[in-house]
Amino acid sequence: MFSTSHTPVSTVRPVAPWIGGKRNLARRLCALIEATPHDLYAEPFVGMGGVFFRRRRRPKCEMINDYSGEVANLFRCMRAHAGPLTELTAWTFSSRDEFDRLRRVDPTTLTDLQRAARFIFLQRLAFGGKVRGQSFGVRTDGPARYRSSQVSEDLLAAARRLEAVTIENLDWSAFVARYDRPGALFYMDPPYFACEGDYGDGLFNRDQFGAMAEQLAGLKGRFILSLNDRPEVREIFAAFDIEEVSTHYGLAGRGSQVAREVIITGR
Structure with missing residues (x-):
């Protein structure tokens, strides 16, 4: 048997936008997660933590993972070196020239903290929260997209939330295999079907959906x-419960394009 007693936690804003983030569905997903008995919570595709940080209760064990080295490095720096990382981001401001300069920098030539600060800056300013093919985004209806005071506040809040969380940098399948056990709950947010390359080369491919259903x-x-609601998705995951949900796609949740997604569950 496993415990269903969870500890209340404060919600935290993700430190940067992320393409495919769950802003519109987060409340529904968090309610479903909270209603599912578990004593270990794990996310194989954490991204910027659009669901993880919006949850209001935590079990005794939490594990997060992303195969992107940039994401894993950012989360580790947020947890272990929030003060120095905040100092690095404190005097940065919205600048197209600086955005273009940092895009050209090879992140492997930087320290972990410099790499994390660069990643935050690019993601906060990238149009649409894109990871690949980034372009400089400008707001014409409000403050600049990068405000150092807001970044500092978000970083420090994230550091407190991540204090007791295990952070991995594994392939999703290896992560699931490592932490699967009775009482575990995995929230899976892989790249959408037909959008597998949006997060970088070699991180995920279409063949892995079938392998995922099998595992x-x-x-x-x-x-x-x-996932997005596609006939191929429904066919691959036909053995499980599939619920259709309506949402919309657009920048910062303001888009008008109606879309259908599915929430797939297995017990």
Whole structure:
């Protein structure tokens, strides 16, 4: 048996936008997560933590993961070196020239903290929260997209929230295999079908959806999976419960393009 007693936690703003973030569905997903008994929570595709940081209760164990080295490095720096990272971001401001300069920098030539600060700056200013093919985004209806005081506040809040969280940098399948056990709940937010390359080369490909369905069918724990509603997705995950949900796509949740997604669950 496993415990269903969870500790209340404060919600935190993700430190940067992220393409495919769950801003519009986060409340619904968090409610479903909270209603599912578990004593270990794990996210194989954490991204910027659009769901993780918006949850209001935590079990005794939490694990997050992303195969992107940039994401894993950022989360580790936020947790372990929030003060120095905040200092690095304190005097940065919205600048197209600086955005273009940092895009050209090879992140492997930087220290971990410099690399994390660069990543935050680019993601905060990238149009649409894109990871690939980034272009400088400008707001014409409000303050600049990068405000150092807001970045500092978000970083320090994230550091407190991540204090007891295990952070991994594994392939999703290896991460699931490592932490699967009775009482585990995985929230899966992979790249959308037909958008597999949006987060970088070699991180995820279309063949992995079939492998995912096969691995999830043998879980000891439970899972919640969110994807775009495509016939191929429904076919691949037909063995599980599939709920259709309506949302919309657009910048900062303001777009007008109606879209359908699915929440897939297995118990």
